Amino acid sequence: MAFNIDIIKALYSQLAGKVEAARKITGKPLTLSEKILYSHLSSEETPRAFSRGKDYVDFAPDRIACQDATAQMALLQFMQAGKAQVAVPTTVHCDHLIQAKLGADKDLQAALNSSNEVFNFLESVSRKYGIGFWKPGAGIIHQVVLENYAFPGGMMIGTDSHTVNAGGLGMVAIGVGGADAVDVMVGMPWELKFPKLIGVKLTGKLSGWSSPKDVILKVAGILTAKGGTDAIVEYFGEGAASMSCTGKGTICNMGAEIGATTSTFGYDDSMERYLRATGRDDVADAANEVREHLNGDPEVYANPEQYFDQVIEIDLNTLLPHLNGPFTPDLATPVGEMTEKATKNDWPLDVEWGLIGSCTNSSYEDLSRAASVAKQAIEKGLKTKAEFGINPGSEQVRFTAERDGLLQVFEDLDATIFTNACGPCIGQWARAGAEDKKKNTIVHSFNRNFAKRADGNPNTHAFVGSPELVAAVAIAGRLDFNPITDTLTNDKGEQVKFEEPTGLELPPLGFDVEDAGYLEPDADGSGIAINVKEDSERLQLLESFSPWDGKNISGAKLLIKAYGKCTTDHISMAGPWLRFRGHLDNIANNTLIGGVNAFNMETNSVKSQITGEYGAVPDTQRAYKAVGIPTVIIGDHNYGEGSSREHAAMQPRHLGVSVVMVKSFARIHETNLKKQGVLALTFANSDDYDKIQEDDTFNFTDLADFAPQKQITIELVHSDGSKDTILGNHTYNEAQIEWFKAGSALNLIKLKNK
Numbered sequence: 001m002a003f004n005i006d007i008i009k010a011l012y013s014q015l016a017g018k019v020e021a022a023r024k025i026t027g028k029p030l031t032l033s034e035k036i037l038y039s040h041l042s043s044e045e046t047p048r049a050f051s052r053g054k055d056y057v058d059f060a061p062d063r064i065a066c067q068d069a070t071a072q073m074a075l076l077q078f079m080q081a082g083k084a085q086v087a088v089p090t091t092v093h094c095d096h097l098i099q100a101k102l103g104a105d106k107d108l109q110a111a112l113n114s115s116n117e118v119f120n121f122l123e124s125v126s127r128k129y130g131i132g133f134w135k136p137g138a139g140i141i142h143q144v145v146l147e148n149y150a151f152p153g154g155m156m157i158g159t160d161s162h163t164v165n166a167g168g169l170g171m172v173a174i175g176v177g178g179a180d181a182v183d184v185m186v187g188m189p190w191e192l193k194f195p196k197l198i199g200v201k202l203t204g205k206l207s208g209w210s211s212p213k214d215v216i217l218k219v220a221g222i223l224t225a226k227g228g229t230d231a232i233v234e235y236f237g238e239g240a241a242s243m244s245c246t247g248k249g250t251i252c253n254m255g256a257e258i259g260a261t262t263s264t265f266g267y268d269d270s271m272e273r274y275l276r277a278t279g280r281d282d283v284a285d286a287a288n289e290v291r292e293h294l295n296g297d298p299e300v301y302a303n304p305e306q307y308f309d310q311v312i313e314i315d316l317n318t319l320l321p322h323l324n325g326p327f328t329p330d331l332a333t334p335v336g337e338m339t340e341k342a343t344k345n346d347w348p349l350d351v352e353w354g355l356i357g358s359c360t361n362s363s364y365e366d367l368s369r370a371a372s373v374a375k376q377a378i379e380k381g382l383k384t385k386a387e388f389g390i391n392p393g394s395e396q397v398r399f400t401a402e403r404d405g406l407l408q409v410f411e412d413l414d415a416t417i418f419t420n421a422c423g424p425c426i427g428q429w430a431r432a433g434a435e436d437k438k439k440n441t442i443v444h445s446f447n448r449n450f451a452k453r454a455d456g457n458p459n460t461h462a463f464v465g466s467p468e469l470v471a472a473v474a475i476a477g478r479l480d481f482n483p484i485t486d487t488l489t490n491d492k493g494e495q496v497k498f499e500e501p502t503g504l505e506l507p508p509l510g511f512d513v514e515d516a517g518y519l520e521p522d523a524d525g526s527g528i529a530i531n532v533k534e535d536s537e538r539l540q541l542l543e544s545f546s547p548w549d550g551k552n553i554s555g556a557k558l559l560i561k562a563y564g565k566c567t568t569d570h571i572s573m574a575g576p577w578l579r580f581r582g583h584l585d586n587i588a589n590n591t592l593i594g595g596v597n598a599f600n601m602e603t604n605s606v607k608s609q610i611t612g613e614y615g616a617v618p619d620t621q622r623a624y625k626a627v628g629i630p631t632v633i634i635g636d637h638n639y640g641e642g643s644s645r646e647h648a649a650m651q652p653r654h655l656g657v658s659v660v661m662v663k664s665f666a667r668i669h670e671t672n673l674k675k676q677g678v679l680a681l682t683f684a685n686s687d688d689y690d691k692i693q694e695d696d697t698f699n700f701t702d703l704a705d706f707a708p709q710k711q712i713t714i715e716l717v718h719s720d721g722s723k724d725t726i727l728g729n730h731t732y733n734e735a736q737i738e739w740f741k742a743g744s745a746l747n748l749i750k751l752k753n754k
């Protein structure tokens, strides 16, 4: 089930008919996004003109990808469903559990030693249930998917928020929680709110130091971290066609940083070149036959304002290189403005590390452009001021880059070549001295730069840029180095200046690899036993959550009122906690330890209404659970932004939290809460957030009448006996209310399978 050209051909053979039918239904020309969405409606869905941003629609994705950290919980859930094989081509990729410390070989061996139990579990479950397995060291999920599985006009879901990367090859690819993936693995439709559409018209052509990364850094600055919420961003125009396929992947990848459902590009020559270079002539030939249906209709792009909900135009001719950060990827600064901004904000100007890699920027082209800068440094007699770390995106990229001498250039600059894996991007970085919590600056070509993400140090100021800019800034050792205008002093005391970076879209000698690291599933896996040890600290078989008793929730206490940004990293931290991703009870010990308590502005310090004492969030919650007191989490805007990990929903559920009520949710997290049977509400009046006090008791007085579009009334009883009544909104439809009643979506699947 790993890859099948027949599935692609079958999809393409029906494409013209489905697109024409969708034009008739909607009465208008179609964007590419609409063509893909309408051609992937589930057979159980009734085609009609869906209302963007409102209607929940059932889809039938073509494939699924899971990374090792999220796959554990997804597969533990799938195993409960009682199926013999996955219903849709699925792959598992081991990339998150490998720490960057000493360099590729040693680090990979260390990961195999420390996480063997988890890798073996994933491998045996994959072999048993028909899932393609990519071993540790094979590469980062999204680079491997782009190289092997993504195809124009396809729809995929993945248990990682940067699944959206596959939009670079013309897919609608969406990051989901493991519970959503399980739905599709068992052959059920996958539900999504029909997205709004944002069009980004790219005019002109990139040149010099500007790169595809700068397009998305600029877009992030315009739209902000939540500007893409519930929307697909569709790129078009001459500028889009002029960029490489992997460059398009970079842009789509960081669509996750603006909260977009996904991003995509129309099929063009760059995609054809990439398909052929990665050994997929059959896909390119098939796509060429339906090329017009793998792009939006020309009328749409001629009058985008008429057909998109929002349109942005970016002139690539004038686009400057950017560095975004610190602490948020939407704080965009063009290189020439950094001195003033950094000085004003007291950002450390000395750069200590430059990291190149992550799923965002680890293609052959990325490495070649960064290497062209590194090579110049050596030739011009410059020494790098900052340290360098490189994570190639896949073994195919690494092997080819090594063969072509690119890695040697970095090594000549004393760079450490880490494993083909996520490494520092997911906090898997044994950075020497990070525990001192010293204020410092790093630059990287990743996508996320939340506090503590890379090295666990809250005072590390991380800035995101293109690989070539990261290389230049790291060599200069100054955050405000502008390679377009500035010079550096070389070993002879001369002033030298970088030439513009150059790169190769694809390797001139073709890609090559000895062992890509792929394991095909068994033709018949029925005899494979999956063993999870009783006393394992890494893996734990799941038990079903209890169904709802149908009654109002009364006497609930406040667990935490989270202040400000509360991402999935704050709710379920990564880094050292990644090792417990397959063990719900153990990982629950990190629940919300990164969330800021609005009453004392401290992390992991909340008041227990049982004892009146302050304690850690998980301990306090376990004490409530032990005596059967329901609890409520209160949050601010865009609660749960960041990754798709359903742990951020399963952990509170496992610990006994009944309700999460916030000003607004990030899409994936809201769905995850619903799937796990937690009541997910938003304040009808966001000012009511201010009415919540530390010792409040919550009574949900009409929950027993839970129904779509019906507000829920909450009585707040304050410690002085006074009361407030507030209203909660929700987005549950009939089917989702059934999840809540059953205790979780998985409980419902099990009931149906019986």
Ligand code: F3S
Residues within 6 Å of the ligand: 095, 096, 140, 141, 142, 160, 162, 358, 359, 360, 421, 422, 425, 426, 446, 447
């Ligand atoms: Fe891995 Fe970072 Fe991408 S964690 S999947 S490299 S966002």
